[in-house]
Structure formats: C-alpha cells, structure tokens
Amino acid sequence: TLGRPPAVLVVPATIAAALLVLPLVALVLDTPWSTFLEQLGSEPVLEALRLTAVASGATVVACIVLGTPLAWLLARVDFRGRAILRAAVAVPLVLPPVVAGVALVTALGRNGLVGPLLRDGGITLPYTTGAVVIAHTFVSMPFYVLSVEGAMRSSGERFDVVAASLGATRWTTFRRVTLPLAMPGILAGSVLAWARSLGEFGATITFAGNYPGTTQTMPSLIYTTLQGDPALARTLSMILLLASVVILAALR
Amino acid sequence: TLGRPPAVLVVPATIAAALLVLPLVALVLDTPWSTFLEQLGSEPVLEALRLTAVASGATVVACIVLGTPLAWLLARVDFRGRAILRAAVAVPLVLPPVVAGVALVTALGRNGLVGPLLRDGGITLPYTTGAVVIAHTFVSMPFYVLSVEGAMRSSGERFDVVAASLGATRWTTFRRVTLPLAMPGILAGSVLAWARSLGEFGATITFAGNYPGTTQTMPSLIYTTLQGDPALARTLSMILLLASVVILAALR
Amino acid sequence: MATVTFKKAQRWFPGADKPTVPGIDLEIRDGELMVLVGPSGCGKSTTLRMLAGLEEVNEGKIFIGDKDVTDLPPKDRDIAMVFQNYALYPHMSVADNMGFALKMAKVSPEERKRRVAEAAEILGLTEFLDRKPKALSGGQRQRVAMGRAIVRSPQVFCMDEPLSNLDAKMRVHTRTDIAKLQADLGVTTVYVTHDQVEAMTMGDRVAVMKDGDLQQVDTPLNLYDKPVNLFVAGFIGSPQMNLIKATANNGQAQIGHYQVPVDPTAAKRMEGNITVGVRPESWRIVSAEDGGLPVKVTVVEELGSDGFVYGTSDVEGTPNHIIVRVAGRDTVHKGETIYVTTDPQNVHVFDTDTGARLSE
C-alpha cells in the first residue's frame, strides 16, 4: 500500500530475472526427455554417477567428523590465534577452485611439501579417488564449518553456562546441549557441503585429473561430453540441476 | 572458565585446521618469489590479467545496475510468484558451474533457444569476451542479489513507511532512504560478486572456451599452465590467493 | 488540525479466518489525544496503521476532518507517524532527519532550516542538530522522532508505542513531556500502547480494545471508576482490581460468610453468578468481630511510599487471591490472617457470564 513500484526499477529487475531464469528454462526445454533414462545406462555415465556419489558422501562425512569439532573450537574456546584461524578457514570460500587445486598439488603432489612423506608411507594421492575426496573436502569444509559455527554462536554460550552451573562437564555439555542445539546448522552445513562437492570441477580437474572410473566426476564428464554429444551433456546437466533444486528446497 | 576443552574435540579440530591451512602454506612457500615479477611480464599472462580485470569489473557493474532493482523488488514488493522468483534466483548459487555453462550454451549458443535470434540481430556470443561476462554475471549475480536483498530486509520496511508518511514517493524513498541504508549490503554483495567472478572457471570454460586474449581468464590460464610450467602456475595462483585474502579482509 | 472519524472500518488480512478489526466506529475530537490501549494482538496497531494508510481498509471509511482518506496513499494523508523504534535515518544528521518532510514538500532550504531550528528549540535538541542519530541517547532519539513529526505540522500525529524502547525511569519522564507537548501544539493525536499506565496518564480519552473490538471509550478516571465490563476492570489499574466470584441472593452478594456491601442499582440488577470487583486501595482492615473478608497473608511488599499485602481468601474450596494496599508500615505480617471490608460506592458488580457491569 506504499504505491506502485516505479518502472525505472521494474525494468532492470526484469532483465536481471530473465538473465538468471532463461538459461535454466532453456536447459529444461532442450533436455532430450524421451531418451533420458536410456542415456543414463552407459558405462562412463554410471561410473561418473557412482564416483560423484561416493566422493560427495565421503566429503560430507569428513566435514561432520572433522569440521564439527573445528566449528566448536572457533565458537566456544578463546585461544590465541583464533581470529587468524577463523580467517584462514574462510579463505577456501573465496579462493578460485583452480587455485585450490594448484595449492593441493603443491602440498600433496608427488613433489609437493608433504607428498614425498606420504609416498614414503605408501600413499600416492594425485589422480586417485582419494585425491578427489580431499579436493572436495578442502573446498566444501569451510561452508560446513561456518554454518555450524554460526549456529553454535547464535544459540549462544548461555546454554553451556547453565549446563556447567548444573554440574555438567565440558564434554557432556557438548554432547547433550551444544550438539543438539546446533543440529539445524549441522544439517544446513552438510547440505551446503554436499552441494559444493557435487558441483566441484576446477579443484578436482586440477588436482585429481579427469580419468574415467577414478577421478571423473559428473561435472568433469559433462565438460568432456559437451563437444561430442551435447544432448547427453544436457541430460547429465539436468540431473545436477534437479539435485540443486532439491538442495535449495532442503535448505529452506 | 568453563574448563579445558576435551582432547576428543581438539584432535579432530586440529586435523581439520591442518587440512585447510596446509595447502595455502605450501603454496606460499613454493611460489618462486625471486622471479615473481619477471614471470608476470609475459604476453599471455598480461592478456589473462587484463581480461580477468575487464570481465570481473563488467560483472560487478552488471550486478549493481541490474541486481539492485531485482533485490529491491524481492525485498519490498508483494507480487504473485515472488517466492518462486526468489528460489529461482538462488539456483545458480548451488548449481555446478559446468552445468551453468551448459545451460548458457543451451540458451544463448549458436543453436540455442535465443541464440539464433541474437545472431539475426548480428550478435554472436559463444567464444567471445561478451560470453565471459555473461557467464560471470550469471554465476555472480545471485550472491549480489541475496546480499542486497538481505540488507534491505534487515533494515526493514519501517524506514520506507516513515518516508511515505512524511510525504515521499516510492522512487524518492528508494533513492534517499532504501539505497543509502542498503549500502553495506551493496558493498558486501559487490565484493562477493567480484570474488566469484575472479575465480570463475567451470562455466566460462564450458560456455566461452579457453582462447588466449578473448576468453582465457586467469583460472583458465593457470589450468592450462600447470602441466607445462608448474612454477608459473604457482605464481599466478599466488596472485589470486592474495586477491582472495584482500576480498576476505574487505568483507569484515 | 482536524477530527478523525472511523466508520465501521474493517481490516481482514488475506488468508486469515477472521478480521483483525471487524469494524471500528470511533470519533476523535479536534486536538484530542486519544489513546488506543489493549493487550497484544487486540488490533490497536492495525487500527492506527489503517488511519496512516499503511494497511488497506477492506470495508467502511476513515475521515480526517471532512476528507475521506480511505483510499489515499500515506503520503497524501497529511499525518506523521512516530514508531516504537523511531526509524531515524542513520545516514542523515538530526537536522536532515527532522527536515525530511519539508524537503519532500520542496520547502526552501532557508525556511526548512528555520522550522527545524524552531522544533529543535522546543525539544531541547538544538546542540545535537549536526549529530548522527547513533551518537544520541535513547531519550534524545525519541525526541528527534517527535521532532521529525512536529516539523511536518500534520493534521494528525500517529504514535505507535513511542516509549517502549526507553527504560522505566526515562519512560515516566518522557510521557509527561509528550503529553505537555501535544497539549501545547493542539494537534489531534492517536497514541497506541499496551501499557495501561501510559494510557491513564496521557490520554484525554482512552479507547480500550480487545479482539479487534472497542470495549469502552472514556476519560481515564471514568475507566478507572466505572469500567463497563470485566475485561476493562481487570485491564485498567495496577496492581489489578480484586475480582472475586460471588453469589447474588435477594439483593445480597455473598462471598462465603462475607456479605459484600453493594450499591442499590447493583442490588436490584444482580442475580445468580456475579463477580465482585474491589480495587486494592479500597479495602479497609477491620477487626475479626466486624465480619470482614478473612485474608491469609502470603507476601507483604513494602514499596516505601505504600505497602501491598498479597493473600488468599479461602471460600467454598476455591482460593481467591486478594491484594490490599496498606498505608502504614509494618502493620501486617506474613502468615497472619487479616479481615478486610469496603464501602458500597467502591464495589463494582459484574455479571460473571456476560461480563457486563451491574453497578451504577
């Protein structure tokens, strides 16, 4: 009831909306729906689907197991260097994925900082599925940690303080109070990490390569397929678009 | 003063922190600092730097000009389909970049939905710098719009209501009240959009390709360089890492 | 300056199963300060927002003076709003905040400056004109919000809980300031609050609302002395009026063995289940032999200026909580039983089922 929106705002807003929505609509319209399921049956597609599922699943598990304690530490413990660590954790959020890949090669590659150490221990990472999981975890974990840390901060220390005043140890407080209260953040963070992992392309192709069966995830396969078989590329893209819509719905 | 943090939390937190920090440290240590400036002087590097600057600058301008009105519409005007439009705007946030590229090809490519229309109008997009800007805008604008919409919502409608009750038209209210109050969100959104644009790889290489001088931005160049000249790749990565750190600092 | 008239004005939010305000009829006089008061969700803010043009009016009409404003946008209604959170523009100085309406009206800069300075003088804000709102205290911000409204010289002020962001002491202070200012300016004002003390102290008249309906529109003292129903009786006054269930029998009201003195009008009208209301300050402590209502004391609150005795009166198995205001100090102690009574003119009798007042 404040009056009609002025055209000088409505027109550019419409252009912006069109730019964002049109490509999605085009993808939905041009997907070869009649041969959709049939196309999914081929060996390289199945392999990429399986690998994507495994890598993103392992990434989410790694985020929960390692990222939850890190989020707790950042939210609840006052230690020297906390501000710096919090900033460092956020860096991969804005770091270009290709740069993340280069950094991973530099650290864990054959001639990297700790790569020779790993090799001496019998572990070779680059161009393996393990490399895919590490690349995904590196780029996805910051989303998870910031989401969980935010949830822990917003629920506030007062719940912990009450638990302490009622006789609970710090570990009991974490299990019985902090963790259940941060559950919405943990779920949201897991979905975000999963989404980031599902779409990972730059860091993976740089650090782990693009080998069918071991490191070729869905985005890499789509990239590879687009020149030769654009219809298949659209089918595969459609699957990830659907996953994205599901993810967005889950986040609400 | 709630007691010492338990080891069962500190140990996994340390592993997580190491995983996130180590690759960054490795990159900093292994960058060939002695030849840093010299390496930047080569023609392909300068071209990629120039192209990245132009594309990300144009992207930010496009976000501000088109995204601000869209954010206002989503935050302030109650129209049918607002919830759907808001969800659609968020899709590119979680959409894998490669899929974004495929969607752009499907819509604007030579044989795409509106590609022929554009060609009849004398515009060819794929594999041009224009395509790079459109790809960057598509993936960056959601960050901008959500940031500005959030700022406009959190400042709240009450400021607009007061302006209306004091005799201001809707357009005057937008200029004199809404826009200045949303300025922190506009700045943060611009920085986010710029960061996303700077690191864009998947959508660009899929939609616009990887041609030196027209579509080869920094991430594409780094990807191309890593196999042949890893030292140069690290130097270029280092530049983007520094940009990321600057971006993070700006966001605080 | 003008009257304000609501004619069966209705607001029904889309999708709600009943109207928030089913249809309000209210006439506010020129220059009057009318307070809308009620518990949260009673529709008082919605009513104010309809007047300001911020909520659609689904049925009925609203007039400011003789002008039908029902369908006018807010900017054309010649009103000024003051909000709970003030909504001062943080990017503008105090002077620019106060002059905003004049800028919108394309008043010349000199004239604007003059009128802002004038209002700042009245409100004691002259020395703060160049500051940003965040450099002010809560009370000062409140005054800037008032100033922004005053400078417009509107026909009607619309104030939505303008004191609720202030602390208790500041609130007491500011409510007298606003009441004085409004009286001096003589601008018709509609003031919304949930606080009955503000309503009592500020309003020329007070409109008590509940569930979207007006319960009583009257002067503060009439609301206090002659509440028309149980809701108004319980809502106005703090500590609240003692409301005790009783039975009427041949013009006698009985609470257990205690016979309540009632006025003749009530004696004639009352029947069956009634509720008897007595304000805490209307009780007198009497001796056991004088046949008062027995009250077992549970807590004694000494405020310095007054004391309040809280107790229970066990009648027919249902304990009634009784509050008695006492003047002296240290006269009543926890655990004692005291006997209280009152006089017919201080007893409010209500029908328990309809809630309607039966006393004169």
Next chain:
Amino acid sequence: MATVTFKKAQRWFPGADKPTVPGIDLEIRDGELMVLVGPSGCGKSTTLRMLAGLEEVNEGKIFIGDKDVTDLPPKDRDIAMVFQNYALYPHMSVADNMGFALKMAKVSPEERKRRVAEAAEILGLTEFLDRKPKALSGGQRQRVAMGRAIVRSPQVFCMDEPLSNLDAKMRVHTRTDIAKLQADLGVTTVYVTHDQVEAMTMGDRVAVMKDGDLQQVDTPLNLYDKPVNLFVAGFIGSPQMNLIKATANNGQAQIGHYQVPVDPTAAKRMEGNITVGVRPESWRIVSAEDGGLPVKVTVVEELGSDGFVYGTSDVEGTPNHIIVRVAGRDTVHKGETIYVTTDPQNVHVFDTDTGARLSE
C-alpha cells in the same frame, strides 16, 4: 544452605583500563535473599558471575559457607543459576530440563522422576512435564527455569534478572511467587536486577551498586528512609525523590524564599551547598500565606488510585522539577501555582559535593 562471603573480590577484564568490580566485600546470611541492584554497567551481573564461577576472580576470595570457591569451576560450586532468558533446552521436555542436574549427578531415574514431580507440584507445572519449552507461556518458562534450579537443591541460587523477559503484569505476579518460594525453601539467594521496585519488594536486604562499588547494603525500608548518599536517594523510589539544590546558613536551609524544615542533626552538620531531598508523597499542599515552596503545575497525572503533580519551581534562575503525590481527585490543575511544604523528619539533606547524607 550456607552463607556467601565476598572478600575484596575483584574482576578486571583483560584489556580494560580499570576493573569492572574493584573489590567487593559482602556477607550474605544463610537463607537470605540478597538483591544486587544498580544501573546497567554497575558490575552487579559481574559480581554474580564471579560467585557462579563464570568469571575469573582476579584478586580477593569468595566463600560459600566455609569453603573457598574462588578457583573452583562452576560445576563444583553447588550453585544453580536462573538467567534472564531462561536458557531452557529447547530439545528437551520440561521434565528433562528440570531433571538435568540430577542426570549429571547420576541420580537414579526413579529418584529423578520423584524429585522432578515434587518440584513441578510446587510450581504448578505438573501438567506441562511432557511439553517442550516452546509450547509454554513466558511465565511458565520462567517457572521451569526456577524448577531446574530448585531440583538441584543447591546451596545458593544465583538469579540474573529472571523477570525482565515478562510483561509488566506477569512481573508483578511472579515476583511475589519467587519471594514466597525462596522464603519457603530457605535457600540463600543472590538476585540481580536493575529494577528498584523488584529490589524493594523482594530483597531481605538490598545491595545498591554503582561503578563497581557498593553504595549501601540495607533493608528495603532503610534504603527508602535513610539513603546514605545522593545516588541511593535518587535511585530508590518511583517517581524519584525530589532533589533540590539549596544553601545552608547558620543551620537554616534555603531554597529561594522557602525555608526547608530540617532535623537537628542535619542543621548542625550542613554547610554551604547542600541538596535537599523530599519524596513525592511527603509534600503537603498549603496555602500561599503559609510560605510553602511555589510550584507551577505543568502536568497532572491521574492514575486512579493516586495522582502525581509535575511542576517547576523557579528559584534563582534554575528551574527545579518538582513531583508531588496528591491523594484527592481533580484538586490541582495544569497552569496553577501550588505551594507545598513538608516536615523535618521527611527531609533528607545531602552534601552536594560529596553526596553524603547529613540528616540523621
């Protein structure tokens, strides 16, 4: 149950340029309800948190009974906290919230159930035991928070503004409930609030704090009747005590032409610039000839039970704001000038420079 003793307990936040609490000395008796009251930032909450073990004690000691708890973690102090926002666990039922401390203490489920049921009975929460906190009203949540503390049977309750999230009516109701419960249980309680009405009505004794220092520790009525300094005089009581600048001359206190009646002790001690304090209810209205203090009436507030007259008394160029409580109705009107005086025993005389009390 135990005493609580602060011995020069200090809290200095890292990086602050002065201590928040420089060193507090306070003895709280076994079973006593001690209220810490003061404006925000006075260090009252910090003092409570030191007792609870949530803030480090930088110097000095704190004892609960004979036990030095200065360096014990909160879980080993045998205290229970009740917070302003309750901090009920939203993922647990009311019963699990209340039984949390017993679970931590590894009390058997049967015993736990019994003790929770017992506390729920006392607090009237029996029917809500299976609900989640979000399904409760504000007042019920407050009682669950109380119950969680009670079930622990601690030596000391620490309550940090437990009523400030309730609305005005609920607050009046709940404060008598808490005071009664505390008296029945007899558990030593430290209660922090910024609201002087809560302090007056609930405390066995009240400690008034300002800038980290105790100003006065006394019973509520002593604080009201004999405030030791200007701060306490202005802080306790609402509306606040009239504090008027005056000059002392040979045992006479003058405000303009008005000679203030003062008690002999004050008459002997006072000199130079003094401040005279009179509570609003201690004024008497007299006729002009009787030589009272002239007050020009600006606002009259009729609350129904009482009235307050706000006015200014123009003396030596500086207007003093004067508040007078009047009993009758409609006796004083805006714009009139009334004359007020009082009696020596109702006059508080303070040294204007040091703030110290000079009256008896």
